[in-house]
Amino acid sequence: MKRCSRVSQVRLMKSSFHFEKLAICDLEDSAYSEDDHETVSPTIERPIIERLDMPIMSSLLPQQRLPQLQRRKLHHVPPLTYDETFRRDGVPGLFSPTGYQIAWTTYQNLMVQKLNELTAGEPFENKQPKDIVIQFARDPMNASLFNHASMAHNNHYFFSGLSTSPQYIDNCPLLKESLEHTFGSMDTLRATMLDTAAAMFGPGFVWLVWARDVTSPTVRRGEWRILTTYLAGTPYPEAGYRHQGLDMNTSNAATYAAYQAAEPVNTAGKFGPYSKTGKESGMIPPGGVHLMPALCVNTWEHTYIYDFGLPGKRKYLADWWEAVDWGTVEYNTPREAWQDFDQGMPRRQ
Amino acid sequence: MITRRLARPLSVLSSSGWTCPSCSKASLLPQRLPQIPLQRRKLHHVPPLTYDETFKRDGVPGLFSPTGYQIAWTTYQNLMVQKLNELTAGEPFENKQPKDIVIQFARDPMNASLFNHASMAHNNHYFFSGLSTSPQHIDNCPLLKESLEHTFGSIDTLRATMLDTAAAMFGPGFVWLVWARDVTSPTVRRGEWRILTTYLAGTPYPEAGYRHQGLDMNTSNAATYAAYQAAEPVNTAGKFGPYSKTGKESGMIPPGGVHLMPTLCVNTWEHTYIYDFGLPGKRKYLADWWEAVDWGTVEYNTPREAWQDFDRGMPRRQ
Numbered sequence: 001m002k003r004c005s006r007v008s009q010v011r012l013m014k015s016s017f018h019f020e021k022l023a024i025c026d027l028e029d030s031a032y033s034e035d036d037h038e039t040v041s042p043t044i045e046r047p048i049i050e051r052l053d054m055p056i057m058s059s060l061l062p063q064q065r066l067p068q069l070q071r072r073k074l075h076h077v078p079p080l081t082y083d084e085t086f087r088r089d090g091v092p093g094l095f096s097p098t099g100y101q102i103a104w105t106t107y108q109n110l111m112v113q114k115l116n117e118l119t120a121g122e123p124f125e126n127k128q129p130k131d132i133v134i135q136f137a138r139d140p141m142n143a144s145l146f147n148h149a150s151m152a153h154n155n156h157y158f159f160s161g162l163s164t165s166p167q168y169i170d171n172c173p174l175l176k177e178s179l180e181h182t183f184g185s186m187d188t189l190r191a192t193m194l195d196t197a198a199a200m201f202g203p204g205f206v207w208l209v210w211a212r213d214v215t216s217p218t219v220r221r222g223e224w225r226i227l228t229t230y231l232a233g234t235p236y237p238e239a240g241y242r243h244q245g246l247d248m249n250t251s252n253a254a255t256y257a258a259y260q261a262a263e264p265v266n267t268a269g270k271f272g273p274y275s276k277t278g279k280e281s282g283m284i285p286p287g288g289v290h291l292m293p294a295l296c297v298n299t300w301e302h303t304y305i306y307d308f309g310l311p312g313k314r315k316y317l318a319d320w321w322e323a324v325d326w327g328t329v330e331y332n333t334p335r336e337a338w339q340d341f342d343q344g345m346p347r348r349q
Numbered sequence: 350m351i352t353r354r355l356a357r358p359l360s361v362l363s364s365s366g367w368t369c370p371s372c373s374k375a376s377l378l379p380q381r382l383p384q385i386p387l388q389r390r391k392l393h394h395v396p397p398l399t400y401d402e403t404f405k406r407d408g409v410p411g412l413f414s415p416t417g418y419q420i421a422w423t424t425y426q427n428l429m430v431q432k433l434n435e436l437t438a439g440e441p442f443e444n445k446q447p448k449d450i451v452i453q454f455a456r457d458p459m460n461a462s463l464f465n466h467a468s469m470a471h472n473n474h475y476f477f478s479g480l481s482t483s484p485q486h487i488d489n490c491p492l493l494k495e496s497l498e499h500t501f502g503s504i505d506t507l508r509a510t511m512l513d514t515a516a517a518m519f520g521p522g523f524v525w526l527v528w529a530r531d532v533t534s535p536t537v538r539r540g541e542w543r544i545l546t547t548y549l550a551g552t553p554y555p556e557a558g559y560r561h562q563g564l565d566m567n568t569s570n571a572a573t574y575a576a577y578q579a580a581e582p583v584n585t586a587g588k589f590g591p592y593s594k595t596g597k598e599s600g601m602i603p604p605g606g607v608h609l610m611p612t613l614c615v616n617t618w619e620h621t622y623i624y625d626f627g628l629p630g631k632r633k634y635l636a637d638w639w640e641a642v643d644w645g646t647v648e649y650n651t652p653r654e655a656w657q658d659f660d661r662g663m664p665r666r667q
Contacts, residue, residue: 102628110629143519144517148519201461201462201465201466202549203521231520232520302623310424310620311428
């Protein structure tokens with residue numbers, strides 16, 4: 001096993017022993033790592049002890065953990081690129097400074113505080129919100145953790161699409177052409193997205209996503225779609241029924257046995273660079289689509305109620321559309337969206 | 350694709366006035382005169398609260414400022430009612446009360462917007478009807494207090510359960526204090542108190558479930574359904590009459606549904622408390638709401654079987 005450099009923790013039993021600093025080899029806690037490390041599930045504790053200040057106690061079982069204060073990275077409100085200007089002047093054409101403070105600073109702080117409370121002392125406490133979202137989306141016992149992580153992520157995504165000097169869509173010709181290929185025109189996209197958001201009765205998000213078509217193993221292509229998520233819903237399909245390749249509602253014992261028999265016994269290369277679709281499909285639930293979000297709008301009431309009032313949802317959406325930074329959307333879009341539609345082939349950029 | 354419901358012109362002959370041509374020609378039934386809808390339709394309007402004038406001027410004591418009240422009640426209820434009027438224009442149910450619309454369309458996905466607005470209008474009204482300029486204290490409603498303590502153990506437990514439930518709900522919704530009636534006995538009326546949560550525009554009324562479907566099709570097949578149909582009384586005379594009490598009550602509750610009667614609710618939508626308490630102020634809002642509840646209204650909403658003489662185990666004669 002390759003030696004890791006970062007420091008991690010070992011669980012401590014409550015009855016306790018107070019350890020001085022112990023340098024313990026890192027537990028690679030992401031199963032989706034690109035490295036060549038042997039991947040380890042976060043629930044398996046196999047510390048390699050590099051340096052000890054104290055002798056190994058016989059009770060140093062894998063479930064023990066060190067004091068957290070020295071090693072935990074608390075969640076914090078992520079620094080927006082334009083946060084200083086937004087604080088001072090608001091978001092141009094959209095939020096006043098106070099409106100921005102409510103929609104971003106106050107709300108994000110709430111999410112982050114709760115996230116810190118809920119992840120304190122857990123093995124996933126240093127994970128990014130998106131990873132927490134994907135891990136706990138289908139865990140009803142951790143619904144609160146999922147909700148707060150998802151809202152933190154979604155709200156951040158929303159504000160990262162805003163800017164002090166937003167790029168016009170006309171200055172992003174590749175993106176514009178790609179969007180028009182799917183929607184027909186930018187006006188149609190606008191009308192569809194804003195009407196969808198206005199029609200949603202409860203709070204949520206509306207996403208502009210790129211849906212990748214994985215039926216061809218050699219050619220990358222896809223299309224644009226509009227996706228709605230209510231409350232703290234997440235657009236990532238990996239947050240679905242992970243590791244379950246069969247819809248049990250439409251199966252029985254015989255079908256499940258056949259499915260299990262069809263699973264390749266040898267999974268070598270399933271996640272490697274030689275199994276592109278395998279890698280992508282491995283984490284998507286049956287019937288799931290390969291979505292990559294590019295843009296979203298927040299339709300929670302607290303976001304617009306200060307600047308637009310309770311009846312001002314439609315105006316808020318219209319103003320938001322004018323404030324979208326299409327340069328960020330272009331950045332978020334995968335390259336296969338830049339197709340030369342006349343020639344029917346991808347553009348080389 | 351979103352299909353927008355267009356505002357259709359009101360037809361002169363409403364659908365309820367239609368008679369089949371052979372009947373209208375051959376019979377001696379008087380022809381229905383064409384309706385002139387403008388004079389007959391009753392638009393939905395913001396229902397007048399008992400204490401609306403004082404609330405508008407001074408706010409709700411101990412809970413909302415005048416502006417907060419305006420946002421939570423006047424503005425929001427107007428929004429709901431306007432949309433309700435748009436959606437019911439020219440329809441046969443245009444004169445129905447919001448609660449009836451709720452029960453009719455709860456399971457109709459094509460009318461989700463209609464349901465949502467009607468349900469929010471009803472729930473919001475219910476919430477504000479539990480507030481008053483001089484709320485009755487729980488100690489002045491001894492029967493209610495005894496009944497609640499019988500279910501919850503103490504009023505503090507009820508308070509903690511209800512407020513913690515409301516605080517734990519991530520998204521907006523309502524938390525209801527409901528009386529769940531026990532219908533297993535055809536002669537004795539009894540029940541218990543329960544706390545119910547509804548998210549977004551959800552409704553607490555069990556009749557809003559699968560009406561007229563007395564069988565869970567997920568667990569049935571053709572044979573079971575045929576047996577169920579055979580078991581239905583052919584002669585429905587008396588089924589809804591005074592001699593069929595449980596029949597009348599059960600007729601409209603879906604399988605597994607409980608007979609609930611709401612008595613009190615709290616609105617946890619953000620717009621309700623964000624002005625007076627701020628975004629992080631949800632818990633304080635809930636605590637202040639508890640102090641502002643008018644228990645006299647709750648007592649009024651409670652069915653009489655809740656007043657039990659628990660020592661003797663029999664209903665109180667009031």
